[in-house]
Amino acid sequence: MSEGVTNVTQDSWDAEVLQSPDLILVDFWAAWCGPCKMVAPMVEELAREYEGKARFVKLNTDENPDLASRYKIRGIPTLMFFKKGEIVEQIVGVVPKAQLKAKIDSLLG
Amino acid sequence: MLFDTVIIGGGPAGLTAGLYTSRARLKTLLIERGLPGGQVMTTELVENYPGFEEGIMGPELSAKMEKQARKFGLEIVQDSVREISLDGKTKKIILEEGRQYEAKSVILCTGAHPRLLGVKGEAELRGKGVSYCATCDGAFFKGQKIAVVGGGNSAVEEALFLTKFAKEVHVIHRRDQLRADRIVQERAFANERIKFIWDSVVEEIRGDEEVTSLLIKNRKTQQESVLDVQGIFIYVGYIPNTEFLSGFITLDEEGYIVTDHNMATSVPGVFAAGDVRANSVKQISVAVGSGTTAAISAAKYIEENFQERLK
Numbered sequence: 001m002s003e004g005v006t007n008v009t010q011d012s013w014d015a016e017v018l019q020s021p022d023l024i025l026v027d028f029w030a031a032w033c034g035p036c037k038m039v040a041p042m043v044e045e046l047a048r049e050y051e052g053k054a055r056f057v058k059l060n061t062d063e064n065p066d067l068a069s070r071y072k073i074r075g076i077p078t079l080m081f082f083k084k085g086e087i088v089e090q091i092v093g094v095v096p097k098a099q100l101k102a103k104i105d106s107l108l109g
Numbered sequence: 110m111l112f113d114t115v116i117i118g119g120g121p122a123g124l125t126a127g128l129y130t131s132r133a134r135l136k137t138l139l140i141e142r143g144l145p146g147g148q149v150m151t152t153e154l155v156e157n158y159p160g161f162e163e164g165i166m167g168p169e170l171s172a173k174m175e176k177q178a179r180k181f182g183l184e185i186v187q188d189s190v191r192e193i194s195l196d197g198k199t200k201k202i203i204l205e206e207g208r209q210y211e212a213k214s215v216i217l218c219t220g221a222h223p224r225l226l227g228v229k230g231e232a233e234l235r236g237k238g239v240s241y242c243a244t245c246d247g248a249f250f251k252g253q254k255i256a257v258v259g260g261g262n263s264a265v266e267e268a269l270f271l272t273k274f275a276k277e278v279h280v281i282h283r284r285d286q287l288r289a290d291r292i293v294q295e296r297a298f299a300n301e302r303i304k305f306i307w308d309s310v311v312e313e314i315r316g317d318e319e320v321t322s323l324l325i326k327n328r329k330t331q332q333e334s335v336l337d338v339q340g341i342f343i344y345v346g347y348i349p350n351t352e353f354l355s356g357f358i359t360l361d362e363e364g365y366i367v368t369d370h371n372m373a374t375s376v377p378g379v380f381a382a383g384d385v386r387a388n389s390v391k392q393i394s395v396a397v398g399s400g401t402t403a404a405i406s407a408a409k410y411i412e413e414n415f416q417e418r419l420k
Contacts, residue, residue: 033245034150034168038143041187062248072319074340075236075246092236094143096189098205 005040005047008057010064016057018085023107027058028068028078035094039077042097046104054104081107112138114407115202115212117190118350120147121393122383123218124174124183125400126407130216131181133408138210139178140202142189146171147220148384149393153244153270157290158393167244170393195357195376198414213415214407217354217366217374217381218400221347221391226258230314231343238320238340243267247274250340256281256323258311259344265289265297267342272302279336281306283328306336314341349385361387372403378414380407 005027008016017024027043029036040058047056061068061076071080071087079100081089088107091100114130116123119141130137144150152167161170179185188204193215200212223241225231231239240246243257247270255275257268260282266289268278280297285307287294297303306325312333313324322337349364359367359375365387372380382399384391389399 030245030248032153032248033242034146034152035143035242035245037150037168041144068249072237074238074249074319075240075242077245078236090236093241096142096205 005043005056005058008059010067013059013064013067017082020055020082021084023054023104024082025054025056025104026080026082027056028061028071028073028076028080029058030060030062030076032062033076036077038094039079042100043079045097046100049101050104053108083107110209111199111211111213112136113212113411114138114214114216114404115140115200115210116216116218117193117202118147118218118220118383118385119145119175119185120218120220120383120396121149121171121174122220122385122396122400122403123147123216124171124178125397126216126218126382126404127183127185128174128178128181129401129404130407131178131183133404135408135411137183138212139183139185140190140204141185141187143187144171145175145185151242151244155393190353193353193357195379198378200378213411214378214380216372216400216403216407217351217358217379217385218383218396218403219350219385221349221384223343224346224348226311226314226343226345228311228313230316230320234314234316234320237318238316238338239314240340240342241344243270243342246340246342247271250275252276253339254337255279255340255342256311256336256338257342257344258282259346260284260287260289261344261346262289262293264344265293267344268303269293269296269300271342272300275340276302278303279306279338280304281309281311281323281325281336283310284308311341347384347391351385363387365389370402371406372399373406373410378407378410380410 079091113135114137116139149167154164156164191205192203194201254277256279315322366381380403382403383396
């Protein structure tokens with residue numbers, strides 16, 4: 001399992017996210033978004049804490065506009081959780097790390 | 110671990126307080142739950158902070174303030190406060206992830222967060238057309254029709270910013286004139302993409318998967334109308350981040366921290382600065398000024414109440 005938060009793109013999306021057997025958290029972000037910079041280090045920490053249990057990737061909405069519009073992203077940061085290719089949860093905006101952990105724990109069940 | 114000063118909140122007020130206490134050789138820790146910079150981080154261009162005649166990008170100004178404070182020894186930890194005890198001579202702070210600190214003085218610079226409109230559809234469509242951050246989300250509305258709610262500087266400046274993307278920006282304001290600075294108003298009135306809807310409030314945000322329209326009511330005529338938009342950006346004021354302080358410190362009726370002219374709060378050794386202060390003008394330059402005063406007051410308090418220095 002790869003370490004840290006991998007960057008996914010249009011090309012790697014299907015293989016990395018949709019076909020993955022693990023719980024996946026996708027951080028939709030862009031360079032101009034201040035709050036995204038608050039979420040990013042939190043996601044990095046979570047990636048370390050949940051290594052082997054869940055995977056964490058990020059998607060730049062500016063460089064991958066087709067995916068952003070396919071998932072109807074209208075606000076960032078958006079954290080989207082995928083399980084077996086399906087969206088199981090979605091969080092918009094900055095939330096405390098404890099709340100994210102609770103969400104991940106419940107999804108890992 | 111004992112510090113001379115613990116600062117809670119890393120916006121302009123907290124970073125300036127940290128700069129001054131660090132230069133006073135007080136051992137200082139700043140606790141920030143996100144990234145240092147506060148609301149400036151989500152401001153595109155800052156044009157009214159002296160010293161930057163061409164203006165400066167919000168995130169860049171934040172980074173500069175942080176670097177400057179760190180240069181003089183400010184320590185910054187990223188976490189939020191779980192528990193705080195302010196009444197003893199030594200203040201105690203416990204963070205969410207368990208770290209515990211003690212401090213001779215505390216400076217509260219926790220700022221404020223955007224107020225919600227409180228209408229149907231707002232929570233449900235957040236991130237689906239409802240936004241509180243134009244710099245973050247403006248680019249998702251290229252060529253579309255959107256609305257901005259509010260009449261202050263934030264609302265009108267963001268409406269101007271949004272004209273870079275949207276083809277039409279409707280500013281909905283509850284009064285018949287704006288509160289924004291005159292120069293900002295002039296720019297907005299001159300911009301062909303901005304239209305104003307006066308004396309009106311949003312009653313409902315409509316849409317299933319995404320925002321499709323707003324139900325608007327004119328406060329004078331009571332007439333209701335529907336405005337088709339794909340996005341709504343809300344700038345209707347702020348709520349102070351003081352939930353964790355209620356009962357420990359004197360707050361005004363809106364929850365802002367009451368201070369005297371030295372930025373002292375109702376609790377000895379506890380000071381406040383920035384937007385979280387009652388009756389403060391919400392500007393970076395004011396936050397920086399009150400951060401300075403709070404730091405100098407904290408230094409004076411420590412000198413008068415404690416014998417030994419920490420480093």
